Amino acid sequence: MPLDVIIIGAGLAGLVAAIALRRAGHGVLVLEKSAFATEIGAAINLSPNALLILAHLGFDLERARACRIRTTYLLRETDLAKLHAIPSPNPGNHTLHRVDLHRELLRLATDAGAEIRLATTVVRVDETGVVVLKGGTELRADLVVAADGVHSLAREYVLNGRPTKAVHSGLAAFRFLIDTETCRKDDFLRSLLDVTGPAAVNIIADKETAATEDPSMIRQIVWYACRDGELQNVAGVHPCSSTTVDDGEELKDAMMAEFSHFDPRLGRMVKLSSHVKRWPLYVHDPLPTWVRGRVVLIGDAAHPMLPFLGQGACQAIEDGAGLGLAFQDESQSVEVSLARFEALRKNRAARIQILSKVKESCDTPSVVVEELKPYLDAQAPEAPASLAERLTHARSYDLYASYSEIVGKN
Secondary structure (H helix, E strand, O other), rough: OOOOOEOOOHHHHHHHHHHHHHHHEEEEEEEEOOOOOOOOOOOOEOOOHHHHHHOOOOOOOOOOOOOEEEEEEEEEEEOOOOEEEEEOOOOOOOEEEEHHHHHHHHHHHOOOEEEEEEEEOOEEOOOOOEEEEEOOOOOEEEEEEEEEOOOOOOHHHOOOOOOOOOOOEEEEEEEEEEEEHHHHHHHOOOHHHHHOOEEEEEEEEEEHHHHHOOOOOOOOEEEEOOOOOOEEEEEEEEEEEOOOEEEEOHHHHHHHHOOOOOOOHHHHHHHOOOOEEEEEEEEOOOOOOOOEEEEOOOHHOOOOOOOOOHHHHHHHHHHHHHHHHHOOOOOOOOOHHHHHHHHHHHHHHHHHHHOOOOOOOOOOHOOOOOOHHHOOOOOOOOOOHHHHHHHHHHHHHHHHHHHHHHHOOO
């Protein structure tokens, strides 16, 4: 029989889960605490492992105004000279503005018949499938999918007394967008657009901090185009103890000071941008379980990670689609389907979560290799040793082929 599913959170993981579970024939209600009145966000870099899934779901990259990325470059911080180039495997990475990605997923979810209920706050869940809303209303479902983000309410319930809170990494990320035309019209910035061209993701790391394996010691800028090339997206990761999202004109000066020894064109880009925000970055050790009873964690609720593999959004997409696969056989019980979902996703996400702590400029440290060992399996019998191997491991994954292998073994 089709299940009644409640999904907590209408972010990327929640919406992909809604689409996939509706396609599997289940009833889906998505509860989202925000009203989406003022959609915000920067850009997202999606690699082939996520693009394969979006293609299966009918996602329209052209409608979402995606930019195709053919190469990832490591650039020298002082003059942006090319140090290393890593080609993207077919069909290439694609960059999208988060708002464009979210709108297209929201369209697909509603077109598929999912009900989206906004401005609805969940205050409690339990393993029987009960969801309690602010105000006391109780809802019941056969399956509760907690896609409620890095500060997940449901994580504490699922882990049942184990440590649950994501830990501040000691890092934060400045983020801003700037019109490409603004750069093109500025005499000093115009040459910046020609450094690697529009089909590139550019990683610019401070030489001194890049040489250390300590992930909390890094100054790095990642920059690429999005929204049909009309916008340049810039993120600057740096050591920072603040645990709040900072927003204010003074952040431009703070970012320029933090990266003052980088190529001066980057500082000029910061100065001409309209708005800079700074987001704290959180991490969590891989969880011992994602499931309790009829409740399952996905996305950042299950595996918050640092940005050094560019896989946060991609793993959320894998989670959502994986639920659809695990629940496509209506003859299986919820418990069996959730066990199949964990078998598909848990080790894979843990590996990406651990590898995402390694800076792009470093080979995989021995301490990380040791940390990976409990999560190595047939999909990854050995730890990736270099940046190129880490990217290949992340990007070349085929969720559908992996699921077929798991089903075949059972």
